[in-house]
Amino acid sequence: MLVNSNELLKSALKDNYAIPAYNINNLEWTRYILEACEEDKSPVILAVSESAADYMGGYKVIYSLVKSLLDGLNISIPVVLHLDHGKSFEACKKAIDAGFTSVMIDASSKPFEENIGETIKVVKYASNRGISIEAEIGSLNKEDSNDNNTSIYSTPDEAKDFVFQTNVNSLAPAIGNKHGLYKGEPKLDYELLGSICKSVKIPLVLHGASGLDENKIKTAIFCGISKININTDIQLAWAEKVKNYIASNPEEYDPRKIISSGKNAIKKVVHEKNRLFDSVNRAN
Numbered sequence: 001m002l003v004n005s006n007e008l009l010k011s012a013l014k015d016n017y018a019i020p021a022y023n024i025n026n027l028e029w030t031r032y033i034l035e036a037c038e039e040d041k042s043p044v045i046l047a048v049s050e051s052a053a054d055y056m057g058g059y060k061v062i063y064s065l066v067k068s069l070l071d072g073l074n075i076s077i078p079v080v081l082h083l084d085h086g087k088s089f090e091a092c093k094k095a096i097d098a099g100f101t102s103v104m105i106d107a108s109s110k111p112f113e114e115n116i117g118e119t120i121k122v123v124k125y126a127s128n129r130g131i132s133i134e135a136e137i138g139s140l141n142k143e144d145s146n147d148n149n150t151s152i153y154s155t156p157d158e159a160k161d162f163v164f165q166t167n168v169n170s171l172a173p174a175i176g177n178k179h180g181l182y183k184g185e186p187k188l189d190y191e192l193l194g195s196i197c198k199s200v201k202i203p204l205v206l207h208g209a210s211g212l213d214e215n216k217i218k219t220a221i222f223c224g225i226s227k228i229n230i231n232t233d234i235q236l237a238w239a240e241k242v243k244n245y246i247a248s249n250p251e252e253y254d255p256r257k258i259i260s261s262g263k264n265a266i267k268k269v270v271h272e273k274n275r276l277f278d279s280v281n282r283a284n
């Protein structure tokens with residue numbers, strides 16, 4: 001069932017677990033993630049970046065693909081189709097018009113007031129269409145950075161002000177998290193996270209959660225995180241298996257065999273994360 005993320009995230013916040021958001025890249029990725037989450041009876045957010053949408057041929061293609069897989073595979077868990085890091089109102093509108101049930105407007109690279117303005121535009125368009133809206137404040141450590149201290153951390157006051165003015169459904173604060181691979185030990189500011197959670201009282205989202213160990217994830221959920229994004233961990237697991245497969249089967253040329261040699265690796269990561277986020281058996 002395709003739903004928005006509002007009720008899922010509210011339940012997660014109330015009962016102290018997190019809904020997993022996995023980025024998808026193609027048919028196989030989407031299928032394996034759906035299968036693993038169905039086996040776990042875990043709700044799932046399928047996250048699609050603008051570049052992934054472009055790669056797959058646009059938002060309409062992805063909507064049709066997901067919708068057809070839900071039917072074809074008899075998926076019974078709640079599934080959210082979510083635009084990840086939509087950079088503009090136009091991108092969010094395109095995704096919503098194609099059938100996405102949730103969008104993230106990420107205007108966090110703009111000055112605070114402009115971020116608010118762009119987010120309000122999306123909220124106006126999305127909320128009366130039943131679409132859930134996530135926004136971001138502060139600045140996550142950039143992927144090419146060697147320094148773990150270059151992000152502009154969010155503050156509880158600006159978070160409160162932002163949520164009050166925009167009325168978004170969930171918020172991604174910058175608390176020392178980073179996309180891609182962490183260089184050195186990741187340092188999340190849990191005290192800050194806890195204060196932001198208390199000041200906004202809406203579900204919070206953790207980006208850049210690949211590479212965070214069990215303790216860090218558990219603490220983040222304890223401090224108020226209700227949605228956790230995983231991308232890199234799945235890519236690494238898949239790529240390793242496929243590289244090994246090609247190395248030991250150099251004569252193989254059937255793309256189905258090559259691509260699906262990473263199937264179990266993807267499903268294993270998804271099962272592990274679902275258990276870690278404690279989203280298993282939350283489908284009803």
Ligand SMILES: [Zn+2]
Pocket residue numbers: 085179207208229
């Ligand atoms: Zn992100």
